[in-house]
Amino acid sequence: MASTVIKETTSVKLDKAAKDEAKHIFSQLGLTMGEAFNLFLHQVTLNKGLPFEVKIPNKLTKSVIDEARQGKNVDDFSIDELK
Numbered sequence: 001m002a003s004t005v006i007k008e009t010t011s012v013k014l015d016k017a018a019k020d021e022a023k024h025i026f027s028q029l030g031l032t033m034g035e036a037f038n039l040f041l042h043q044v045t046l047n048k049g050l051p052f053e054v055k056i057p058n059k060l061t062k063s064v065i066d067e068a069r070q071g072k073n074v075d076d077f078s079i080d081e082l083k
Helices: 016-028 033-047 059-069
Strands: none
Touching (some): 016 033
16 A cells, blocks of 8 residues: 655745755756755665764864964865876
8 A cells, every 4th residue: 555645845945056955966967956855855864864974073174264264274286296
């Protein structure tokens, strides 16, 4: 016996740039925004939490992130230099 999925419309505030980028990626994967959100919600349920690791940065990491956001101590480099 097949179960019926009840769908509900909801409203969330999203970062526009992040949403637009994600929507493009979902499209390449053959997913709609709604399907991608439902997939995320199912993964949260299966994992009993977020389906990826989330950490609070330590003081040093936070300091480096803050400096990078301000453009401090950031050097240009090439892809070849990373290799």
